[in-house]
Amino acid sequence: MGSVPTSASHFAALPTAPRDEIFALLGEFRRDTHPQRVNLGAGVYCDNDGEPFPLDVVRTVEKSMNEKADPHRHDYTPIEGDQEFLALARKFVFGDACDESRLTSVQTVSGSGANHVGARFLANTIRPRRVWLSAPTWANHELIWATVGVPVHFYPYYNAETRALDFAAMVETLEKEAEANDVIVLHACAHNPTGLDPTKEQWIVLGELCQRKGIFPFFDNAYQGFASGDPSIDAWAIRHFAQLQPPIEMCVAQSFSKNLGLYGHRAGAFHVVATGEGCTPAAKDAVTANLAQIIRSEYSVSPRYGSDIVKAVLGNKDLTRKWQAELHTMAGRIIAMRVCLYEELRRLGTPGSWTHIIDQIGMFSYTGLTPPEVTYLKEKFHIYIHSSGRISIAGLNTKNVKYVAAAIHAVRSDPSLVTSA
Numbered sequence: 555m556g557s558v559p560t561s562a563s564h565f566a567a568l569p570t571a572p573r574d575e576i577f578a579l580l581g582e583f584r585r586d587t588h589p590q591r592v593n594l595g596a597g598v599y600c601d602n603d604g605e606p607f608p609l610d611v612v613r614t615v616e617k618s619m620n621e622k623a624d625p626h627r628h629d630y631t632p633i634e635g636d637q638e639f640l641a642l643a644r645k646f647v648f649g650d651a652c653d654e655s656r657l658t659s660v661q662t663v664s665g666s667g668a669n670h671v672g673a674r675f676l677a678n679t680i681r682p683r684r685v686w687l688s689a690p691t692w693a694n695h696e697l698i699w700a701t702v703g704v705p706v707h708f709y710p711y712y713n714a715e716t717r718a719l720d721f722a723a724m725v726e727t728l729e730k731e732a733e734a735n736d737v738i739v740l741h742a743c744a745h746n747p748t749g750l751d752p753t754k755e756q757w758i759v760l761g762e763l764c765q766r767k768g769i770f771p772f773f774d775n776a777y778q779g780f781a782s783g784d785p786s787i788d789a790w791a792i793r794h795f796a797q798l799q800p801p802i803e804m805c806v807a808q809s810f811s812k813n814l815g816l817y818g819h820r821a822g823a824f825h826v827v828a829t830g831e832g833c834t835p836a837a838k839d840a841v842t843a844n845l846a847q848i849i850r851s852e853y854s855v856s857p858r859y860g861s862d863i864v865k866a867v868l869g870n871k872d873l874t875r876k877w878q879a880e881l882h883t884m885a886g887r888i889i890a891m892r893v894c895l896y897e898e899l900r901r902l903g904t905p906g907s908w909t910h911i912i913d914q915i916g917m918f919s920y921t922g923l924t925p926p927e928v929t930y931l932k933e934k935f936h937i938y939i940h941s942s943g944r945i946s947i948a949g950l951n952t953k954n955v956k957y958v959a960a961a962i963h964a965v966r967s968d969p970s971l972v973t974s975a
């Protein structure tokens with residue numbers, strides 16, 4: 555006889571799961587009604603008024619999409635995605651650096667979806683013994699790789715004392731401990747959270763290391779165009795790896811959230827670069843089929859509104875030029891805000907060296923603010939910052955930068971504030 559059903563919930567003893575800190579912080583910021591509140595948490599670009607910044611080029615495309623009102627605009631895409639979008643997305647990443655015969659691409663739910671589908675695909679196929687992530691990295695990397703059951707290891711990346719990339723330690727660890735068939739996740743540009751990228755010479759060393767040791771590079775490309783303002787410059791590392799001789803296999807997770815401001819529309823792609831014996835059209839078809847099977851079981855097909863916009867922009871030379879000018883404006887405003895914050899801290903004589911703020915690149919700066927300082931800044935000044943001390947420079951503007959610098963100055967000048975907070 556089976557046991558008698560009880561009225562207790564199946565979930566009564568369910569342990570809670572940690573909430574994503576960035577999204578939780580964003581929720582707190584939105585509930586805060588203080589007039590001087592500042593959001594330096596989420597990696598979302600805002601204009602100089604602290605408002606969202608829908609790109610002009612996106613608005614132009616949306617207008618024409620609305621006018622056209624194509625009856626197919628609400629159709630499902632194929633499981634593997636819209637081929638026209640994928641060809642354009644591929645060209646945007648690889649330029650002419652990789653022969654099309656080596657490339658397989660699928661559309662994904664933006665960069666997070668590409669990271670996840672890619673991780674699941676590699677876990678199923680090449681079955682790595684471990685994945686190497688930078689210490690620190692985007693928090694979702696660890697969660698994604700843990701979800702697919704691949705043991706996560708960290709390579710040294712950030713040196714807290716020098717506030718610089720510890721390239722020697724990174725290479726030493728990988729030389730000693732990484733093995734053939736391990737996966738290494740590399741941020742293609744504008745490393746999140748540190749804002750520190752390897753130099754070209756260092757990328758060359760990493761390429762040779764992966765090639766020699768048989769480590770599988772997994773590029774996460776979420777900020778192409780945001781680091782320098784020029785998408786080709788920001789794709790340099792990926793293109794270098796794709797051109798290595800003898801060639802190696804690798805993959806790229808691509809997002810259009812930041813560079814086209816399509817955050818909620820979830821436009822992205824996952825690209826596999828194959829090579830070597832047996833890399834035949836049939837093998838490529840098998841790669842697509844396996845990726846499609848993962849996608850089908852998880853969310854069936856990708857959203858199309860954002861990818862239709864990407865397709866319209868990348869498929870039209872004039873719109874692409876306009877987009878690149880807007881990218882330049884966004885990257886330029888971020889660089890200017892770095893300089894403003896740095897100069898204001900210097901003018902105030904804030905204890906500590908702040909040159910790292912102008913040395914780092916991309917959307918983020920790893921300030922070196924400690925968790926108690928971050929808490930104090932939120933509670934006393936309504937400034938929202940990730941507990942790691944990472945700030946999104948995109949949340950600074952000419953109206954709030956002095957306020958933020960003054961708050962950092964206050965907390966740094968009087969350590970007793972944080973001990974008593």
Ligand SMILES: Cc1ncc(COP(=O)(O)O)c(C=O)c1O
Nearest residue numbers: 664665666692746774776809811
């Ligand atoms: C390093 C990195 N990878 C991937 C993503 C994915 O972003 P999305 O899923 O919005 O494309 C982000 C977003 O913050 C990121 O910082």
